[in-house]
Each structure stands twice: as structure tokens, then as C-alpha cells.
Amino acid sequence: xxxxxxxxxxxxxxxxxxxxxxxxxxxxxxxxxxxxxxxxxxxxxxxxxxxxxxxxxxxxxxxxxxxxxxxxxxxxxxxxxxxxxxxxxxxxxxxxxxxxxxxxxxxxxxxxxxxxxxxxxxxxxxxxxxxxxxxxx
Amino acid sequence: xxxxxxxxxxxxxxxxxxxxxxxxxxxxxxxxxxxxxxxxxxxxxxxxxxxxxxxxxxxxxxxxxxxxxxxxxxxxxxxxxxxxxxxxxxxxxxxxxxxxxxxxxxxxxxxxxxxxxxxxxxxxxxxxxxxxxxxxxxxxxxxxxxxxxxxxxxxxxxxxxxxxxxxxxxxxxxxxxxxxxx
Numbered sequence: 001x002x003x004x005x006x007x008x009x010x011x012x013x014x015x016x017x018x019x020x021x022x023x024x025x026x027x028x029x030x031x032x033x034x035x036x037x038x039x040x041x042x043x044x045x046x047x048x049x050x051x052x053x054x055x056x057x058x059x060x061x062x063x064x065x066x067x068x069x070x071x072x073x074x075x076x077x078x079x080x081x082x083x084x085x086x087x088x089x090x091x092x093x094x095x096x097x098x099x100x101x102x103x104x105x106x107x108x109x110x111x112x113x114x115x116x117x118x119x120x121x122x123x124x125x126x127x128x129x130x131x132x133x134x135x136x137x
Numbered sequence: 138x139x140x141x142x143x144x145x146x147x148x149x150x151x152x153x154x155x156x157x158x159x160x161x162x163x164x165x166x167x168x169x170x171x172x173x174x175x176x177x178x179x180x181x182x183x184x185x186x187x188x189x190x191x192x193x194x195x196x197x198x199x200x201x202x203x204x205x206x207x208x209x210x211x212x213x214x215x216x217x218x219x220x221x222x223x224x225x226x227x228x229x230x231x232x233x234x235x236x237x238x239x240x241x242x243x244x245x246x247x248x249x250x251x252x253x254x255x256x257x258x259x260x261x262x263x264x265x266x267x268x269x270x271x272x273x274x275x276x277x278x279x280x281x282x283x284x285x286x287x288x289x290x291x292x293x294x295x296x297x298x299x300x301x302x303x304x305x306x307x308x309x310x311x312x313x314x315x316x317x318x319x
Contacts, residue, residue, distance in 0.1 A: 007305065007309065008301065008302075008305045010308075011305040012301060012305075015286070017286060017301075039309075042312040042316065045319055046261065046311050046312065046319075047280065047308075049258065049261050050261065050265075050280045053261065053262065053281065055169035055172070055173040055281075056169065056172055056173040056176050056177075057172075058168045058169060058172040058189065059182065059186055062172070062189065062190055063168075065190060066164055066193065
């Protein structure tokens with residue numbers, strides 16, 4: 001029996017790539033051949049241990065580079081969004097600002113007129129009081 | 138949206154449409170696997186970082202070139218392998234011939250008995266690192282990434298029968314190196 005060929009089959013068996021019809025012959029050989037049985041056990045032990053090997057973690061520097069890249073993209077997306085305000089939105093916004101300014105102007109004027117009227121009224125009252133007091137004297 | 142459950146294929150479509158968040162999810166999902174592969178191939182953390190970084194930059198910039206039916210993992214490892222080869226060429230870490238050298242399966246120059254640590258996993262990792270690059274890449278893609286023979290053949294630009302042969306030789310070499318510890 002060609003031991004290398006059997007050991008190649010063991011390697012394929014570990015990968016679930018050995019056809020079913022060859023598996024029976026393989027196990028028959030393993031029950032008789034100590035050399036190949038030892039190869040099978042060693043290969044299986046290592047195969048199982050490799051499955052438990054954890055991945056190495058990427059260095060923080062690499063993560064940071066991709067974070068910076070992401071932040072740049074986010075910033076450019078934000079810039080694009082502020083630049084692409086639609087024309088109707090812009091017209092409505094400007095209109096709203098003008099209306100607000102006019103409203104403030106009108107309210108201001110009314111208030112000013114009211115206050116000045118009140119002031120003049122109070123001045124007139126005080127003058128009248130002064131005249132009365134002079135008369136009394 | 139819980140992005141951990143979204144399949145790679147869907148995230149690729151999103152990234153192709155300019156949704157960069159999808160790229161971040163793919164990066165987080167595959168970064169350690171790609172970096173580990175680069176590190177175990179190059180044995181140099183700085184060089185591995187260069188190769189892995191380039192791989193993910195290519196994922197973002199060349200996402201449009203990923204064709205339907207090709208898995209992202211397979212595409213990423215093909216790119217990572219190329220980047221490893223580029224770093225090897227640039228830094229001359231290992232000679233290019235070693236990638237195709239069929240005569241020697243592992244490096245005898247560093248006696249395992251000296252380099253091995255106490256932990257079995259470290260011993261195993263040390264032994265894997267001593268495999269010649271052509272065997273190591275096939276072995277890592279199969280054992281740690283679960284690639285099929287066809288996927289390994291596509292990724293490493295070789296044939297399925299060559300993959301079978303490389304995996305057998307890698308396993309035989311590992312058995313030999315780790316025999317005293319098994």
C-alpha cells in the first residue's frame with residue numbers, strides 16, 4: 001500500500017473533500033497500518049487546535065486611519081448637503097426673514113408711538129400740576 | 138438597523154451606491170481576518186499593517202470591480218495576497234522564489250526547539266509561520282478561513298490538484314515539526 005497516497009487522502013478527509021467511496025478503504029487501512037494511523041491522529045490534533053487559533057487584532061493606528069477617512073467623508077457629505085438647498089426652500093427662507101423684519105419694524109413703531117404718547121401725556125399732566133401749584137402760591 | 142446581520146452582498150451594493158457606512162461595517166467584519174493572514178504571511182506587524190490597509194483602501198476605491206457571484210472574502214484575500222507579494226518585493230522580506238519553491242516545505246534555519254514557547258497555540262503558530270509561503274497561504278486559507286479547494290486555487294492563482302498537494306505537504310510538515318509536543 002502507498003502510504004503517501006493514504007496520507008494525502010487523510011488530508012482531504014480533514015477538509016471534508018474525500019469522496020465517501022474512498023473513506024471506507026481509508027479506515028480499513030488505518031485499522032491495519034500504525035504509521036498512517038499515527039499520521040491521522042497527529043493531523044487531526046493539529047487540525048482541531050488550528051480551529052481554536054484566534055485572529056490577531058489590527059493595530060489601533062490602522063483603525064484610526066480608517067476612522068479619519070470616515071470622518072472626512074462624513075464632513076464632505078455634510079458640506080454637500082448644506083450646498084444643495086433647493087431654490088424654493090431658499091426663497092421661502094428669505095421671505096420668512098423679510099416678513100419677520102417687517103413685523104418687528106411695525107411692532108417697534110407702534111410701541112414707540114404708544115410710549116411717546118404716554119410720555120407726552122405724563123409731561124402735560126406734570127405741567128398742569130405745576131400751573132395749579134403756581135396758582136395756589 | 139442591526140448591521141451585524143446584513144450579508145456582505147447587500148453591504149457591497151450599498152457601498153457601490155456610495156453609502157460609506159456599509160464600508161465601515163465590512164471593514165470591521167473582515168479587518169482581523171485579513172490582518173492575521175497578512176501578519177502570518179509576512180511575520181512583520183508593520184508590513185502586515187501596510188498590506189491590510191492597502192487591501193481595505195482598495196475595497197473602498199475599487200468596490201465597483203467586484204463582480205456578482207464573487208464573495209467579498211475571496212476578493213479581499215486575493216487583494217491581500219497581492220499586497221503581501223508587493224510588500225515582499227518592496228521590502229525583500231522573503232525571496233519571491235520561496236512562493237513557488239516545491240522542494241522545501243518549511244524553514245529549517247530556525248530550530249523549533251529554540252523558538253517554541255510554552256503554550257501549545259504559540260507552538261502551533263510558530264510552526265505555521267515556519268512553513269514556506271506557498272504552503273502557508275494555502276493552509277491558512279483552508280484552516281482559518283474555511284476556503285474550498287476551488288476558492289484557494291482562484292485566490293492563489295493555481296490549480297485544485299496543486300492546492301491538495303500543498304495542503305498535504307503543509308500538514309505533513311506541521312506533524313513533523315510538532316511531533317515532540319503532540
